[in-house]
Amino acid sequence: NGADIMAPGxxxxxxxxxxxxxxxxxxxxxxxxxxxxxxLMDAEEMINAKKGKAVLSIHYIGDKIWRM
Structure with a gap:
């Protein structure tokens, strides 16, 4: 749905x-x-972080660009 990627995931x-x-x-x-x-953080921090956003989503399956 375009949500940002959280580090725990x-x-x-x-x-x-x-x-x-x-x-x-x-x-x-x-x-x-x-x-x-x-x-939004380095790879090692993404893997080890227990909270926070890891990636700011700018394009995802099903968005306007995908449907073009």
Whole structure:
């Protein structure tokens, strides 16, 4: 639904991800892309954080761009 990605939901992140990087979010089981966003923290922090937003969602499946 376009919600931002919360850190407690992040189970893995590429170790090269840095704050403000453009990142993609994928489904854990099927590995399908679900969203594109801006990293709000580095990869290690995303994986270890117990609270807070990890990724600001800017494009997701079903949004206006997807439906074009």
């Amino acid at each position: 992040v189970v893995d992140a590429d170790s090269s991800v840095k704050k403000n990087d453009l990142v993609w979010v994928r489904d854990e089981k099927y590995k399908k892309a679900l969203a594109v966003g801006i990293a």
